[in-house]
Amino acid sequence: GAGVSQSPSNKVTEKGKDVELRCDPISGHTALYWYRQRLGQGLEFLIYFQGNSAPDKSGLPSDRFSAERTGESVSTLTIQRTQQEDSAVYLCASSLGGTTYEQYFGPGTRLTVT
Amino acid sequence: QKEVEQNSGPLSVPEGAIASLNCTYSDRVSQSFFWYRQYSGKSPELIMSIYSNGDKEDGRFTAQLNKASQYVSLLIRDSQPSDSATYLCAVSGTYKYIFGTGTRLKVLA
Numbered sequence: 243g244a245g246v247s248q249s250p251s252n253k254v255t256e257k258g259k260d261v262e263l264r265c266d267p268i269s270g271h272t273a274l275y276w277y278r279q280r281l282g283q284g285l286e287f288l289i290y291f292q293g294n295s296a297p298d299k300s301g302l303p304s305d306r307f308s309a310e311r312t313g314e315s316v317s318t319l320t321i322q323r324t325q326q327e328d329s330a331v332y333l334c335a336s337s338l339g340g341t342t343y344e345q346y347f348g349p350g351t352r353l354t355v356t
Numbered sequence: 357q358k359e360v361e362q363n364s365g366p367l368s369v370p371e372g373a374i375a376s377l378n379c380t381y382s383d384r385v386s387q388s389f390f391w392y393r394q395y396s397g398k399s400p401e402l403i404m405s406i407y408s409n410g411d412k413e414d415g416r417f418t419a420q421l422n423k424a425s426q427y428v429s430l431l432i433r434d435s436q437p438s439d440s441a442t443y444l445c446a447v448s449g450t451y452k453y454i455f456g457t458g459t460r461l462k463v464l465a
Contacts, residue, residue, distance in 0.1 A: 273451065275453070283457070284444070284455055284456065284457035284458060285400070287452065287453070287454075290451060290452065292451060298451070298452070310462040321414075331399075333399055333400070340400070344390060344402050344405050344452060345390070345402070345446075346402060347399040347400050348399060348403070349398075349399050350399045
């Protein structure tokens with residue numbers, strides 16, 4: 243079946259502009275995660291959605307970052323007034339939910355802020 | 357102390373050898389453990405999950421979990437150059453997954 247998809251695959255933006263990144267999870271997956279991975283670094287948790295519960299936003303680095311999810315489908319991550327330090331690969335993952343289900347990652351969006 | 361620790365490597369092994377990748381974690385209530393492979397420029401790909409103490413085998417891969425020692429490992433038998441990648445250990449106690457920074461494996465032909 244279809245895996246997690248993300249768009250765009252690459253985004254180059256000027257400092258100060260807003261960007262919106264999209265994630266389509268695997269059908270039937272109730273849990274959705276966003277991560278950031280800077281070049282040569284590990285995965286940094288950003289936000290978690292589980293069904294209709296309130297999301298865990300504890301990993302969002304600043305109030306310039308926000309994310310939404312409509313039900314158990316598409317999610318968008320928005321970065322306002324982008325800064326050069328926002329340059330990274332943004333990864334989305336989905337899982338069936340709970341703690342014993344594996345996460346499956348999308349291909350990521352490579353964001354470059356010039 | 358990092359929550360999930362891995363040796364960054366690189367770990368170099370000759371083709372055909374066994375590669376042993378190790379991971380320690382600090383949260384004793386962790387319940388679920390995962391190994392991911394990440395090729396350069398690509399996203400992480402799930403290799404194995406393990407939830408109970410002991411060994412779990414899948415093809416050339418064996419995951420080993422020791423909750424008392426808070427230790428999880430991944431063995432890759434008959435290593436191939438195509439196994440050259442960064443291997444990420446992930447641990448979950450609740451819904452949040454904590455990833456290690458990964459071990460870079462180089463399999464030498």
